[in-house]
Amino acid sequence: MGFFSFLKKQNEAQAARPAARPRPEETSPPGSPQFTETERERQREIARATAAKIDAIELEMTTDMFADTEAAWGSARRAPAAAAAVVEAAAESELATLADLPDAAAAPASAPVVEESAILYANGQAVLAEQMLLDSLPVLGRSERQPWWMLFDLYQAQGREADFESIAIDYASHFETSPPAYTERLPQDMQAKPFAGVVPSARFPGMLDADAALRLQGLLAAGGAPVRLDFTGIAGVTAEGCASLLSTLQGLHMAQREVVLAGADGLIAVLRPMLAIGERTGGEAPWLLLLELLQRLGREKDFEETAMDYCVTFEVSPPSFEAGAPARADAGVPAARVPGAATEQRFLLPLIVDGDVKPLLAALDAYAGADPFQPVVLDCVHLARIGFGAASALQGNLCRLAASGRQVELRELNHLVAALLRLLNYTDCARLYAHKY
Structure with missing residues (x-):
């Protein structure tokens, strides 16, 4: 069956079917008394079923489009398994590269709950920040994705995979998109x-x-x-x-x-x-x-x-997959540049930036002074939290570098930290790149 025939039959079937009257609980927002755990599980099942239908349609469309071409060429070549998923991921990666600008999605509506929860988290009050974000989902979360993203990052920073997966299903159902995947932000x-x-x-x-x-x-x-x-x-x-x-x-x-x-x-x-x-x-x-x-x-x-x-x-034994392959980094003096390499040197920030940050700022100044003609790029891929006072101190250094004509970038920010830095007007001296969901 071709893709368009499939859609035609689906439309005809829907037209012939009488319109179903929504039940009261179906129109209730998440968090209301009518929205029970049973109803939440039902919506999750609907989301899973919808994803399965989309996969089936895409598979059938791909088969119809390319089956004749392959038959005409008579190719017996078979690609290794799992290629389709990798090609799709590569296409998404290419689109993200082409749009490598400060992420528009990283600058959400200036809702007080976003700013307040970011401040609470920065001050070490993660429990209160989490509760505030959860309470905002039935209202702010209807139209804004930012509180969802901040919760995802909070759960990843704390290693709470089960909680992450739970709201990921709700997020996918509400926004009708693929759910984000849990990633260990820093090896244990x-x-x-x-x-x-x-x-x-x-x-x-x-x-x-x-x-x-x-x-x-x-x-x-x-x-x-x-x-x-x-x-x-x-x-x-x-x-x-x-x-x-x-x-x-x-x-x-x-x-x-x-x-x-x-x-x-x-x-x-x-x-x-x-x-x-x-x-x-x-x-x-x-x-x-x-x-x-x-x-x-x-x-x-x-x-x-x-x-x-x-x-x-x-015809040999294949390698075995090693769960949790070791990946350890020893702290010490910053490493030298690699001779002959086409590089973009980055300064990697640690897991937590808080308290006395003078040694960190001194190392940052040494990095920036090593090549005064290159951008100052702070890699935040491991940064889980930055304290309010530490963020203000770091901002002073970055503003000084920007005033001297240096381009300053913070890459791979989590959304909790990104919200705090926007609140502190970091965009006056640096470009912020939050990681994407």
Whole structure:
């Protein structure tokens, strides 16, 4: 059945069916007395069923569009499993890259509850902030996504996956969108000894080939700091480039160093078309690199499916998925720049910024002074909370840098911190980039 035939039949069936009269509880907002836990579970089931129907429609549409083309070419080539999900993720990543501006969604309506809960959280009163945000969902949460995003980040910062998943289903049902995924913001073994300082970085736009080996070797020699690899804009890879990157990732893993992968979905999307079950002409390196990336990203299901395809192709035992692969960073002096690397050096902020921040500000000044012609980029991917006083002190440093003509950016902010910084008028001296849901 074609896609349009499917829609036509659905419309005819709906037209023939008498309109159902909504029950009183169906029109009640979340949080009202009529909105019981049973009703909440019913809406969750509706959301799951709707998602399943959308998947079925997309699958049928894809089959109708491409079945004839594949038959005409007579191709017997079969791509490895789980490719469709990765291609979709890569497309979303590309759209996010094209729209790499201060996120419009990160500047919501100036609702008092957003500002007040951000202040409470900054002052260590997470319980009150959570309750205020939950109470705002039946009214503010009807039209604004910001209180939902702030709750998601609060639950992620506290490691409350069950609570995150619970409101994610409600969020998906209310806004008719895919639910966000829970992500561990900081590995457990790093929380006791978080790193703050310059992160050695290397960017690989264009082609990942044998010439990348020198930059990758520099990263291995950069000490015990975390490492950031940026594949945003990657266009192609060679077997030699795959082997070099695989060796580097394995070396960093053996050294128990944290690796931040930017644009990883784009690299995965480039690797997938190179691999076909039963074809060995490209060698094992692209397959093993793909498996290493999936391991790093924690995508166990995709890993297992790709590992089986690798096993069938090369007739060897596949690698095993390691849950919670070690990724530890030792605090210390900021690492030096990587020789010969095309880099965007970032200053990684720790898990909590509060209390006496003078050592942190001194390290930040050293980072900014090392290259006065480059943007000052603060990486907030691990930052869970910044105290109100600490935020004011940091703002003084950043305003001074901005006044001297430096471009200042804060990247990967969680939405609780982003709301606080907007309240403090950080946008007068810096560009704020909240992470996306």
